[in-house]
Amino acid sequence: MxxxxxxxxxxxxxxxxxxxxxxxxxxxxxxxxxxxxxxxxxxxxxxxxxxxxxxxxxxxxxxxxxxxxxxxxxxxxxxxxxxxxxxxxxxxxxEKSPERPCWHGGSYNTTTSDCICYNGYIGNWCQTLMQDCSEGWNLPYYNKLKAVFSIHPITSPYPFKVFCEMVHKGKLVILRNTPDALNVDFNRTFTEYKDGFGDLEGNVWMGLQRFHYLTNHRNMTFKVVVKTSGVAIKMTDFRQRFYNDFRVSNETDGYRFTFSASEIKPGTSALGDCLTDMVGLPFSTIDNDRDTKVGNCAKIHLSGWWYKKCGPCNPMGKLQPTSERIQNDDPWYIHMPIDGDLAALEVKLMLSYHG
CATH class of the missing domain: 3.50.4.10 (Hepatocyte Growth Factor)
Incomplete structure (x- = not known):
């Protein structure tokens, strides 16, 4: 042996x-x-x-x-x-020293006399964590990376990890619902939606409490991106909508959201607006029914959301088979306001600094 x-x-x-x-x-x-x-x-x-x-x-x-x-x-x-x-x-x-001037594992660049930082740290000596992804996207050692980073918004009592796309002013993933990663069941309890679940590098819900911290430390834009089947066969398209000055309240208030304006950026494919009617509504889950409909919308859709009368959005619903081009009427599938009722092949919800 x-x-x-x-x-x-x-x-x-x-x-x-x-x-x-x-x-x-x-x-x-x-x-x-x-x-x-x-x-x-x-x-x-x-x-x-x-x-x-x-x-x-x-x-x-x-x-x-x-x-x-x-x-x-x-x-x-x-x-x-x-x-x-x-x-x-x-x-x-x-402590810094002439031999080891960089904190938190940073590497000293003798050419520029500053540090190359890692894992979300920034500053000349890697002395602080980013507040969100937008503070790192234009740094040469983070630019264009798509990876997990540590951040520490000033409103949060603790640092935490997020997935950043370090492009276009830095985008922080709140939700990813895609067939390109291991399946995650979004039919969860209120506590799970509060704390977050899934895989930061795959299908994930960041969590309502972190969502609250991230949207109350400075002005943030909430971006909804939906990948759809294209108008032509075998094509795909991306639909987008932006919500400026997006804020999520605290748990006591039910994690209600507000925003100042909704817009579609020039040159992007339009995505319908499904959040304006939900402003001021608390978040609902299978064990915390707070929608305005008789019955539980979260149980009908098999996912949590800011429901009013069980529609028109269900971004955390089940993904349809990629062979299906039109949205399925069954309520547990993803439903988004897309022209022609094209099926959603992937949904991402992201935050970026609105400076």
Missing amino acids: RWVLIVPLWVFLDQSVTVEERGYSQVNTCVDLPTFNYKQKPTTSRVQCAVACSQEPNCMSFSIPMTGPSLCYLNNATFKHTGCSYGTFKHFSL
Whole structure:
């Protein structure tokens, strides 16, 4: 019998990478557990704690008790040197240096004397996270990428991951319903719609709470994009509509939305308007019926949405077979206001900064 020894990744890191090589320096201060501590994790070494901090978008320093339980305290601010060394904790702060000027794993560009950032960090030294995708789309190291990034809107108490299309001012995906990814069931509870579900790189619903944070930190445009069968056989087309200054309220208010104007951009194929009549309505799900119809629209359509009388939009409905060119009358399929009632082959809902 052959035995395989499985060794945790941190063991190798502990032997090959020092705390200093990860960009942290010990700070001499008599502060014990700081007020800016936000998380604790079990640890066996300073390096393992440094690894944990480097993987947290909000972590700027960490603390380890000199005696007692082996815990790693992650902090969202850095310490200042006071020259004191009699505290009960050892503190390590993320610091720039001439040799390692870039924070959060950024690479120093000696030609331009600034940093190439990763994972959603921006700034000359990769010191902050983007508020949304629009803050990174025109940076040379993010431009044209379509990938998962970390962001931190100022209205959110925590950072979170999103899928960004770094083109045309940066677009953040709220919903993707496509046959080109693993199927996701959109017939979900209110809690699931609040928290989000699916795969950021596939079919996904970002979540109402994040939708609220994203639309209340600055003016955002909500973009509805529907891929349809074309007028001619074997052709496809994209229909678009834009909603400016789009805002989603908080959970207490039912995640109601408002916007200032609806428009179609010149040169794009028209998509009908199915949100104006829904302004001010709360979000409905199978277990939280808040539409204006007798009965539950979410149960009829098998998906959550801002329903009034069960129409005319159902972007999170089931996808029709690609061979079908006309919208199916069955209520559980995707329904969108498209000229000629052409079938929706894919739906994306996205946000971008409306500056």
